[in-house]
Amino acid sequence: MYAAERRALLASRLSEHGRVSVVDAADELGVSGETIRRDLDVLQRHGLARRVHGGAVARSVAQVVELGLTDREAQHAPEKEAIAHAALAFLPDADGWAAFDAGTSTAALVDALPADAAFDAVTHGTSIASSLARHEGVSLLLVGGRVRPTTAAAVGADTVAAYGRMRLDVAFLGTNGIALERGLTTPDVEEAAVKRAVVAAARRVVVLADSSKIDTEYAMSFAPIDEIDVLVTDRGVAREQVSRLERAGVEVVVA
Structure with missing residues (x-):
């Protein structure tokens, strides 16, 4: 699978489920966790995701309220x-x-x-x-x-x-x-x-x-x-x- 195809799939997962786990995505796609992290970094730069510990969440569900x-x-x-x-x-x-x-x-x-x-x-x-x-x-x-x-x-x-x-x-x-x-x-x-x-x-x-x-x-x-x-x-x-x-x-x- 090409990088563009992989990132499109991750973007689809984010849109459908609201979040992506690095471990789960790496297992599913047969690539390293570091590769998935790079893909999620790219999606974040394009405004499609926000990186969190262990993966990413869709921008629509990303935290915007400051926690106490x-x-x-x-x-x-x-x-x-x-x-x-x-x-x-x-x-x-x-x-x-x-x-x-x-x-x-x-x-x-x-x-x-x-x-x-x-x-x-x-x-x-x-x-x-x-x-x-x-x-x-x-x-x-x-x-x-x-x-x-x-x-x-x-x-x-x-x-x-x-x-x-x-x-x-x-x-x-x-x-x-x-x-x-x-x-x-x-x-x-x-x-x-x-x-x-x-x-x-x-x-x-x-x-x-x-x-x-x-x-x-x-x-x-x-x-x-x-x-x-x-x-x-x-x-x-x-x-x-x-x-x-x-x-x-x-x-x-x-x-």
């Missing part, structure tokens, strides 16, 4: 835990400053901090701050603003201005989507503004994102791909995705 913290904490929990432990390698020295974005992936990193962690930390996430405050060796600065209930993140002009006055050694960022063309994206304009300010303040940007977020885009872009130093993701990432990101200058760590 409780729902997001339950998604890909084992992957986030593995990502968090791998990201510990990028913590600053005792005299260094680290920013922790609001979100469930960064929350997993804070939960994974060793009891003797010692560095200066800043965050605009209220739940993140509560967890960091339990570490006696961590000197914590909480950035204020209007708190969005959906993410428990402070947002607004004051939040952006506060980060604009900082110079940080490393920023640990979460994202809803990451793609070569549009970089890091998120659904909310105010959260995008804060994330943009965090990126601008940091000498090193470390993104924590499970593999379902790769090649996925949302409305608001907050950082181009060339402003990302490291992406820590899980084993669900395709080799081709890793290669493309590395060619763009991103160090990819697979947890």
